[in-house]
Amino acid sequence: MTTVSPPINLQNALLEVAAHLYVWALKDIPQDLRDALAAARDRETSTTGKRVLETIHRNIQIADEQKNLVCQDTGIAVFTCRVGEGFPLHPVRIYQALKAGTERATVEHPLRSNAVHTITRENTGQNTGYRLPIVHWEFVPDWDGLDVKCVPKGSGSENMSFLKMCVPADGVRGIKEFVLESVVGAGGKPCPPGIVGVGIGGSADYAMYLAKEAIARPVGTRNADPIVAQLEEELFRLLNETGIGPMGLGGDVTVLQCHIEHADTHMTLNPVAVNYQCWAARRASAHVAADGTVDYDREF
């Protein structure tokens, strides 16, 4: 963990945090992901699959040596903020800082800008735009800190996002079938092996949000609810029996993990969302204290 001394202006400090997190996430993938990729390489038995995983390792090694990005797709910057009720900066100002930080990182690094107007397809040039970056908010009572997590999401994997409004009669079997259908249908498109995030319950929009939360967990962590954790284990095993393999070229390792987040739902609903995260499952976090002290860490 790196601690940075308190700055004078909190909004400017947060701008720096956003810029740092975006670039850090793109260049230096977390240790738990590195371990999962190494374990995948060791257990893969297909010659082609093993070669793909060795190429991924070489890719990471070169990125480390050259302090460069692990993938050219800088994604869209997606932030999650946990804001304490006593944090002395209004969320409006927090959002402004995150947006300005994303722009600074894009221009100063420089990073490829992916952000376009959704109709005209005109590139905004700074990886920001109308309602970009995307920020998810949580508010925490009796606390004066701020946690920020940046999860840049590449399009190859984000395009492999699926939602099904199962009916309650479909039960858990329907959930499992939909997850398997989605991953088999995606094949090599989301740059496997990655993390399959599954969101169940809530509403249509919330199920997808939960799936996105699931992909941002440390690789291999289990849901605190033992029933959900058991489903994670079962899906992880089933998904790796599909034979899709690294980059869809066949093999034992189709996914590094399956994570599930859940919410209670309406008695006549059974929503299931799948959000695939590629092998370059990038994420980085920081804790910002009310006095502006910043601790850079992977998790919050």
Ligand code: SF4
């Ligand atoms: S899906 Fe991931 S690994 Fe594939 S190109 Fe996009 S960011 Fe890179």
